[in-house]
Amino acid sequence: MGRPYIRITTGRRAPNGGTLRVAGIDPLREARKLRNVIGVHLQSTGLPESITPDEALLFFAAYHAVKPRFDLLERLGLNEKRKAQFFELSTGQQRRLSLALATAHNPKVIFLDEPTAGLDVATRVELPFGVGIFLF
Secondary structure (H helix, E strand, O other): OOOHHHHHHOOOOOOOOOOOOEOOEOOOOOHHHHHOOEEEEOOOOOOOOOOOHHHHHHHHHHHHOOOOOHHHHHHOOOHHHOOOOHHHOOHHHHHHHHHHHHHOOOOOEEEEOOOOOOOOOOOOOOOOOOOEEEEO
8 A cells, every 4th residue: 555645545644734534534533433434445455375255255244344245256257266266366356356355345435546457358347336436
């Protein structure tokens, strides 16, 4: 997460001045509350090479205390790769898994860092209604 605006809007860095609210939340003062209302989809992922999409989704669902959304893997074309290890996925499949993880807890706001990097042209993504999307 090298971009300052991503760090600032997600509560990882203080802004140089002014005030900031994301979905009505001050990222610095209410970081715990913020993490459950935002989703972050970075250009590069930091998932362990041996984790499977199923395991990653279970882990992220537990972190956010929500029910796993395995339907997202199907919607994003990963159903047949649910048991494959992360390193076995193509770059596009890794990006789609990252998007599934960023949206699995139904966030109000999603931050997308270079959202099309590594995705094939045919990939179509349906995001839930009522979500604010910020492209970086």
